[in-house]
Amino acid sequence: MKARYLLTEEKRAPQVERSVDAEPEELAAIAAEVLAGKTLVQPWALFRLHHFPWLESEHVKAALRKWARANGVEVKFETRDVSADKQILSIDYVLFSKFVAAFVY
Numbered sequence: 001m002k003a004r005y006l007l008t009e010e011k012r013a014p015q016v017e018r019s020v021d022a023e024p025e026e027l028a029a030i031a032a033e034v035l036a037g038k039t040l041v042q043p044w045a046l047f048r049l050h051h052f053p054w055l056e057s058e059h060v061k062a063a064l065r066k067w068a069r070a071n072g073v074e075v076k077f078e079t080r081d082v083s084a085d086k087q088i089l090s091i092d093y094v095l096f097s098k099f100v101a102a103f104v105y
Contacts, residue, residue: 044092
């Protein structure tokens, strides 16, 4: 018979309090690539779960827009139809590009 061991509070991994303003380190790498002229496209669900797993989707979008403005990056969200196993799936994507100010004279 195997003994069961329960984790006591002091043995559990500490939970980190994360806010909307907490910025994953990988965003700096994204900004560097984008500011160098590269456009990045990532599936939204994967991006959100990888970089902001502690937040709901709408909170992440707001935080991402705030981060993008502060870093000279333009962020857009779009849905694309993707063919998979004889079906068409609508997948949400996040697109990162260098912010270019448009002046109207």
